[in-house]
Amino acid sequence: MNTSLNRIRSLIPPPLIALMLAVFLFVFGGVLAPGFTNPDQAVNIARLAAFLGIIAAGQTLVIISGGEGIDLSSGALVTLGAILTYRLTGGDDAMILPALLLVLSVGALIGALNGIGIAFLGMPPLVITLGMAGVVTGVIYFYTQGQLIGRTPPAMGRWLSQALIGPIPGVIIVWVLLGLGMWVLLERTAFGKQLFAIGINRTAARLSGVRVNLIVVLTYMLSGALAALGGFVLLGFTQTVFLNLGQPYLFPSIAAVVVGGTVLAGGKGSYWGTMAGALVLQVINSLLLALRVEEAFQLIILGTILLVLLTMYGRQRSVRQ
Amino acid sequence: SAQDEQSFVIGISNSFVSSEWRTQMIQNFQDTAQELSENPDLGVEIELVIESKDTDAAGQEQQIQNLVNRGVDAIIVNPGDAEALRLALEDAVAAGIVVVSIDQEIDGEGIVNVVIDQTEWARISIRWLAETLGGEGDIVLIEGFVGHPANTARMNGVEEVLAEYPGINVVGRETGSWDQATGQQVMSDFLASLPNIDGVWTQDGMATGVLTAIQTANPAEWPLATGEARASYVQNWNAILEERPDFKSIGVVNPPGVATSGLMVAVELLLGREIDPEQLGGPYGNTLYVPIPYVVLGEEWTYTNMDGEETVLPSNLEEIYTEVAELPESYTLDGELTLEEVEAFLLPAS
Amino acid sequence: MNNRAVQLLNRNPYLLSLLLLIIMVVINRALQDNLFEIGPLNGNLRVFTPAILVAVGQTFVVIAGGVDLSVGAILSMTNAILATQIPQDATGDVFVRALALAIGAGLLAGALNGFGVTVLRLQPIVTTYATSFIFAGVALRILPEPGGRLPRELTSFWRNPLAVSPDFALPMSLIVIGLLILFWVVLTNIRYRQNLFATGSNAEAAYSTGIRVNWVKFSTYLFSAFFATLAALALTLGTGTGNPRAGDQMTLPSVVAVVLGGTRLAGGQGNAVGSIIGALILGLIGNIISFANLDSWVRPLVDALIIIAALAIPGIFGVMRRLTR
Amino acid sequence: MKAISVQVEKAVKTYGGVVALAEGNLTVQSGEVMALLGANGSGKSTLSKILTGVIAPNGGQVLIDGKATSFGSPQEARKAGISAVYQELSLIPDLTVAENIWLSHEPIRGGFIKWQEMRANTQQLLDLFKGLYGTNLQPDALISTLTPDERQLVEILKALSFDPRLIILDEATASLDSRQVNRLFELVQTWKSHGMAIVFVSHRMEEIFRIADKATVLRNGRTVGERVIAESNERELVDLMIEGATILQRERLPVVDEQKPVRLAVENLRTNVLRGVSLQLRDGELLGLGGLQGQGQSDLLMALFGAIRCEGQIVLSGQARTFHHPRAAMKADVALVPGDRGSEGLLLIRSILENLMLASWSRYRTPIAFSKARADGGQIAQELKMVMSSLDAPVNSLSGGNAQKVVIGKWLLRSPKLLLLNDPTKGIDVGAKAEFYNLLDRLRDAGTAILFYSSDDDELLGLCNRVLVLHDGEISAELREDKLTRENLVAASMGASA
């Protein structure tokens, strides 16, 4: 079993496995739950996956950067991004762009603080980003005093969430563009190549002239900005904000990255894997719903599926060879 | 005069902040404390100590202990887990502290609960849905946290009423975790995978998410959806009516003002008044039920409760819309008892 | 700072934590006069005990180079078992049976984690994330909604201080903390300790030295699950009831407590006593904020800032050392 | 000691598609030193690890005292009396010397570890190398604070602490200085006389002829022969190891012409280890750095490359420079081939191309002109005669020698003016070394200034124009022309000034 699994793994890259699984589950879902497999549902799943996928983009970079990289502040930043957009635009379409710029900057700033803590104070990413999540949440409470004042610009719902080109909502187009951008960043820029390098071996990277600390800080900045962008986009979907809007997306975004074959240890992975991972998770989610499985069993099934997926390609080297 | 004013320190313990309902609840506490302090008839000076954060049962027990250790005169708690706080609150009662629980009922010695009847609250909207559908159709239910007492009470109400409508089929039931975005996702999924949904029953903030999902999917025939009594929902409702004059919904108020009522009860108890045992009810016999203030409706409707009593609920959407048009979207429609109404719960002053 | 102090801190990072704890106690005492009176002391320590126990269990996993994100769910699950298996009229043997059942279920959960990490060779963080769904689901199956009520004798036994003499009482939780420290001291003097640290520091080297690395890793998940079960016991006795989501907010703080206690997240270095200290620090921060009379809308921010500052202290020391050298 | 005879027959080990060991045969008895020879990647370590139970073979068998045995784990091998000094060391950085040596067989009473006894036993073992290590090496010192040679000693003592009947020394001398090697060889003689069997792996032929009784030679994972050392010679063994390899007999090189421009001038350089080093290096000169391990050679190279902090003056091409980061040094056309290619030079799971390009990506614009990068990478691979399946294969699919070529190729792509080499041939086989020497010649002829640290005296003698010997962070001697002899090198290494 072991070697045949290995063979499958070496033949088909994890992102493709994930994508195939998503398609399979979607098609097979129609057998289990009649009516599940239809174009509306496909668009719906892709739309929901897009939000998750966009939020998981920064997480992908951070995980690739290695050093036990993980960004637990992204959930809180999603919330902050949405709340800032909501308040700053106040429902005015003309304010969308300025708000977007500000949201990205704030996200990048918070991300930079994470990066500085990691690169210069040597704090474990898990811990500092968790702490930062607390700080961002604290900032949100302090900033809003619990009162969510503002409004969503009507254009955001139209452009992002509702059907824009044919039945396709804008967010899916945004997602695909982001996917292209991420591919260029990871595979066709020096930054991307250096990111993979620091994910594997920071000493070797440094001795090859890579400014490790700089790349780490930039990566977390990007992660912060992308999470905040996720909040911006999500506002187009929810139309209103609330204080823990983003938190439910945090762990699924990490799961999407891992299910997409990006190695948690760093140095190996892709964003299109994450995109496939987001689709898988969303199909599973929707399917469980369509099957009317009781919540307790939904959790058990979800956990089991994750374990099985990971076993297919998330295995580490054995100590004994 | 100031000399014979009695001053009380009252502790508030709240274990969930990430909700505007709670924000408004806290605001109500603060406003009421000030009003009562300024009320010359009462002659009290109230200082609030507010412990409010997102936390679990252990964290809320710590809040309560800290309040006790400060030596407060009364504690008003909105419990995250009513049963888990029972012992801690009984200890507080034993230490001579007045304990009032709002929003949720606690089964504990010496604790007074001040709540609305959650079961009845849910019965109103589900009956409206069933009647408006003409007793026929496929509906989905989107509930809050499975296992949360309030959710359980509400779903009991839903089931009781639905038992009277055999023509209504529940084709989907799922939790939206009392989370607007989750509610929206769940509804999107329902709309995509269930071809003909005639109606959707949901609660609280999830209703906004459900409505957004319907707007986004924009099926040929919109399902009939229960709504909520919140400014954002009323504003949205009003906006939709301009394009779809036949759009119908309902918003049953779950008032954050229960805080005001709870605080008044606590103050009266501190002043030595006693509760009229006749007024106490509920599963544990220690609950004062605050009436549901009103229901938002686009057209008049006659509500029949389980005992067959009929109440005519007026069409009030326009009036309410003008009230809330300029309020923040998150504002929850409210209602609270007056001091006189609270007095009615008490034995006459000796 | 003189060299020996630096070296001492380097080799015993939990000393820094101890210092931090002392500072927290002093601040808390300044704000709260009755902190050391038996009532508040007993209450505080009792409330902190579940978090302490979870953190101690987490320490084992972290030292061996892993992390257990399922401890909260295991706590929920065993809390559900205890609450459903101990009725209000339970006798001693019912209690013992329920406890055995809970521990059995906890160890089974730990074994599943250990299986995922050692046999399936999955990354600990994702394995335990995935299994946490399973355990949370089981918890919800066992106890669909919060409830259950324990006999009052049981809850009183745990909630009230143990009267040692007419004028001296000892919080039960203090006894538990004492036992935990004793347990750690014993453990650090047996071979298991060496195997544990070696595995976390360099698993391959440990393996070629003849250490059964997989068993050691496996055992750490049993430890963390076992301590999560004990935490569930403490919680169940403290609240007298069960909640299928009781552990939701216990997992990440346990990792923070472990790090605050000077244990290295990358493995190979650590101390369970430090984790106790870390959990106490987190608890006291909550108290301090409570007694500082801050506006409730700034509290979460202040809370988070204090925690992040505490976490950053070792790093800041490191930078200072580098700059002054 | 109970006598032992060990036989490995037709052992096979594959990793996925990679055959690490195709047919490993080995026989060794009590009282015998068996050398295990072979080029890089020929399977020596793999065979050793099969013997110690660390690796599960895919085929073949191990006979201990004539009985077929299969070790399920290292502790089973140890019970049979086999222990090993591993090439990549098996030490735990966060444990102390004593804890490491006694790991998994700590002295205990009633389950509790007897710390005092453990320390005392450790001291006893350390005394075997008395006087040959620094004051740092104490029973209570953390492994992470030790120098490479001290770690190597601890690894040896650890293997010894199991009281083995067969001990495998896998390149145990690679990081040791000559005095430590001498001492080890004395010990080996004693062990031998007590009836221990020894398997000795080394790339230094001179050592093989000093200590081994027999030699088993591996080529491409296959045992190709066994020879009695006394009846064989270097030529024969090398021919067995590598077909058609030539052993370089090199002429002593002259000192470089004073007319050549000075590329590098260092004045009073100090780091934690260096205590004031001054030197000059001209274009086209290959300046050797000699001395015992850890005397500051690495520090000197790392400091010049901006990888560690230093004080003092560095003048490069006539300009005073301070590099705060390797990147700055790179921009000034300095390159460093680090000492430990696995941990300092390579991104093991990434492709050969990415490894080659790591220092040069910025030259290919954004988005990266990939076809150009690929062409350049292919060219350098060809120049270095890299044996590989494709540029996209991961670096960890390469043998040691070829992996080292990737590290060097990475810098050749940037055509450095000053090349710093930190013991680049450590653990590289004879064939790869010869190619590397030719490369150095070519670079030097092209005018590159090279600063070359080697732990192999023969290399320093055969390759360099001049050699500076470091001792205790200072230059103890400069050897050139007829002063550049083995005797002077050894003497200067001990601190004697020539």
Ligand SMILES: Nc1ncnc2c1ncn2[C@@H]1O[C@H](COP(=O)(O)OP(=O)(O)OP(=O)(O)O)[C@@H](O)[C@H]1O
């Ligand atoms: N072997 C290693 N293991 C783990 N982390 C390492 C290692 N080597 C380097 N690092 C990380 O890299 C940092 C040093 O990187 P470097 O100084 O190259 O980056 P930089 O700060 O961007 O450079 P500069 O600021 O000088 O331009 C260390 O602080 C550490 O976080």
Ligand SMILES: Nc1ncnc2c1ncn2[C@@H]1O[C@H](COP(=O)(O)OP(=O)(O)OP(=O)(O)O)[C@@H](O)[C@H]1O
């Ligand atoms: N874990 C592994 N995965 C894949 N291939 C491996 C692994 N370990 C070793 N190999 C391959 O097996 C072959 C034999 O390796 P081995 O380490 O036994 O060689 P060696 O003779 O000890 O070489 P050296 O002289 O460089 O130490 C090499 O080609 C190596 O690349």
Ligand SMILES: [Mg+2]
């Ligand atoms: Mg730097």
Ligand SMILES: [Mg+2]
């Ligand atoms: Mg080898």
